[in-house]
Amino acid sequence: MKTLKLILGDQLNLDHSWFKIVNDNTIFCLFEMRQETDYVTHHIQKIVGFFAAMRHFAQSLEKAGHTVVYYKINDAKNTQSLTNNILQIIHENNIEQFEYQLPDEYRLDEQLKDFCSKLNIPYSVANTEHFLSERDTVAKLFEGKKQILMETFYRQMRKQYNILLEPDGKPIGGKWNYDADNRNKWKGTPIEPKHNAISNNLESIFEEVKVSGAKYFGNINAKEFNWPINLEQANTILDYFIQHSLPYFGQFQDAMSQKAQLLFHSRLSFALNIKLISPLYVVQKCIAAWLAKPALISLSQIEGFVRQIIGWREYMRGIYWWKMPEYETLNYFNHQTKLPEYFWTGNSKMNCVKNAVQNSLDNAYAHHIQRLMVTGNFTLLAGIDPSEVDNWYLGIYIDAIQWVEITNTRGMSQFADGGIVGSKPYISSANYIDKMSDYCGNCHYDKKLKYAKNACPFNSLYWHFYERNRPLLEKNNRIGMMYNVLNRMATDEKQKTLAQADYYLNHLEEL
Numbered sequence: 366m367k368t369l370k371l372i373l374g375d376q377l378n379l380d381h382s383w384f385k386i387v388n389d390n391t392i393f394c395l396f397e398m399r400q401e402t403d404y405v406t407h408h409i410q411k412i413v414g415f416f417a418a419m420r421h422f423a424q425s426l427e428k429a430g431h432t433v434v435y436y437k438i439n440d441a442k443n444t445q446s447l448t449n450n451i452l453q454i455i456h457e458n459n460i461e462q463f464e465y466q467l468p469d470e471y472r473l474d475e476q477l478k479d480f481c482s483k484l485n486i487p488y489s490v491a492n493t494e495h496f497l498s499e500r501d502t503v504a505k506l507f508e509g510k511k512q513i514l515m516e517t518f519y520r521q522m523r524k525q526y527n528i529l530l531e532p533d534g535k536p537i538g539g540k541w542n543y544d545a546d547n548r549n550k551w552k553g554t555p556i557e558p559k560h561n562a563i564s565n566n567l568e569s570i571f572e573e574v575k576v577s578g579a580k581y582f583g584n585i586n587a588k589e590f591n592w593p594i595n596l597e598q599a600n601t602i603l604d605y606f607i608q609h610s611l612p613y614f615g616q617f618q619d620a621m622s623q624k625a626q627l628l629f630h631s632r633l634s635f636a637l638n639i640k641l642i643s644p645l646y647v648v649q650k651c652i653a654a655w656l657a658k659p660a661l662i663s664l665s666q667i668e669g670f671v672r673q674i675i676g677w678r679e680y681m682r683g684i685y686w687w688k689m690p691e692y693e694t695l696n697y698f699n700h701q702t703k704l705p706e707y708f709w710t711g712n713s714k715m716n717c718v719k720n721a722v723q724n725s726l727d728n729a730y731a732h733h734i735q736r737l738m739v740t741g742n743f744t745l746l747a748g749i750d751p752s753e754v755d756n757w758y759l760g761i762y763i764d765a766i767q768w769v770e771i772t773n774t775r776g777m778s779q780f781a782d783g784g785i786v787g788s789k790p791y792i793s794s795a796n797y798i799d800k801m802s803d804y805c806g807n808c809h810y811d812k813k814l815k816y817a818k819n820a821c822p823f824n825s826l827y828w829h830f831y832e833r834n835r836p837l838l839e840k841n842n843r844i845g846m847m848y849n850v851l852n853r854m855a856t857d858e859k860q861k862t863l864a865q866a867d868y869y870l871n872h873l874e875e876l
């Protein structure tokens with residue numbers, strides 16, 4: 366039967382069973398589309414990176430003997446709409462059967478379901494064969510339960526895949542989680558590994574994007590594009606990470622530095638999220654490296670890394686499929702403020718925000734703690750509308766695909782879900798940022814002051830956040846202690862602090 370099989374831009378898994386046998390009756394199709402470049406304004410590296418990886422993938426399929434129809438962004442035939450492109454190929458090739466892989470975004474899932482319900486040929490849906498859990502694993506585990514905890518899910522995954530377990534099923538080392546060991550400030554030694562050796566000349570794709578009229582922002586060195594665009598390059602990144610960064614990963618996981626934007630993070634998220642590389646493979650390769658060199662890589666480093674991939678990453682996907690589409694409308698604190706302009710320029714007097722935003726504009730990347738405890742922390746304290754925050758995160762990061770972006774942004778970072786992902790809001794004053802980074806030393810603002818002309822905005826906004834959200838948070842027993850401190854604060858001190866925060870909230874664009 367003449368079959369058309371759709372491959373979405375984040376489904377570049379060469380190991381998929383679809384590709385095991387060459388079948389002359391099967392056409393694979395991939396499209397670069399304005400539909401996908403335009404649903405939010407994207408960083409230029411994200412658009413160019415996706416197109417480059419898709420083109421490389423199509424070439425690999427063709428080399429292996431498969432038939433591929435590929436529409437580039439400016440091809441005359443390209444309707445720029447997913448469903449119109451599919452229909453066009455169905456009619457041109459007398460296609461008798463249509464197949465697609467489960468999309469990871471709700472938006473595309475709905476679009477394809479709706480399309481297929483009106484299609485007059487048979488269709489079927491395949492698994493992406495990428496994730497370690499099913500869409501509904503998290504929902505099944507927690508439905509009806511009072512406590513939704515990533516840790517519970519993570520332990521289940523460790524057991525299911527026999528990862529870091531003793532033969533009797535107990536966790537290796539006696540503990541499931543070494544998070545408490547992962548809180549070191551980075552003092553500048555050992556030297557941060559440089560960005561890995563990948564370099565792709567993607568100038569021609571960059572030119573094509575410019576011609577297409579797609580809107581974009583951010584910076585790019587298209588001659589030396591350093592994100593992986595195929596499996597070989599994803600493996601280069603992984604090997605580099607194992608050799609240079611894994612020995613320090615857990616220990617400095619929460620550290621930030623203006624001298625070293627990447628520190629010991631892997632930069633694997635783009636390759637993972639477009640499915641160039643398998644999460645199980647990544648985890649197994651890192652564990653093999655740890656077993657080979659236990660003196661170099663300690664248990665807490667490897668456990669910290671494994672937890673991110675088989676724990677957080679899979680968990681967020683499960684939460685997404687459990688809670689969408691309502692999830693994207695949640696706004697627990699009813700925040701309505703517009704995102705300040707410096708999120709698009711990096712032009713802020715707050716050194717931490719300036720650094721995290723500039724890194725994001727330059728590299729389409731910021732590591733987890735920059736995303737969570739600098740930009741996310743600030744937008745939450747400042748009461749920015751979570752939809753504005755979501756659109757910024759979804760556009761700026763090369764690894765941002767809604768299932769993993771929104772659960773982290775609206776959930777973990779903005780607490781707009783009222784406590785589904787996290788049990789309390791992730792906020793801090795300058796104290797935490799100073800403890801974990803070298804930002805405060807040369808900042809325009811004074812990290813120690815709550816009120817005064819140059820008082821650090823995080824300090825007063827922190828208390829203002831608790832004060833204004835008292836009815837929503839005071840009964841949360843994980844933060845009751847902060848209300849005790851606030852309640853005991855001298856009246857004058859409290860008034861001045863809240864007045865300073867009010868001033869900053871009214872002059873957000875000037876910070």
Ligand SMILES: Cc1cc2nc3c(=O)[nH]c(=O)nc-3n(C[C@H](O)[C@H](O)[C@H](O)COP(=O)(O)OP(=O)(O)OC[C@H]3O[C@@H](n4cnc5c(N)ncnc54)[C@H](O)[C@@H]3O)c2cc1C
Pocket residue numbers: 629630631632633634635637638673674677678679681731732733734736737741758759762764765766769770771773774777778
């Ligand atoms: C506000 C906010 C927005 C985020 N948006 C995204 C996003 O759009 N896409 C995305 O992939 N991650 C997102 N994250 C999670 C995390 O910050 C990134 O996965 C990580 O920074 C990617 O860099 P890395 O590959 O160097 O990660 P590493 O620190 O080296 O971690 C290894 C891998 O673990 C996984 N991982 C780590 N933390 C998480 C997490 N919280 N959720 C899911 N997977 C995780 C990623 O696959 C990552 O590649 C976000 C976090 C926050 C706080």
Ligand code: SF4
Pocket residue numbers: 714715716717718794795798799804805806808809810811812821822823
């Ligand atoms: S003083 Fe405040 S604004 Fe400046 S870097 Fe430190 S936390 Fe950020």
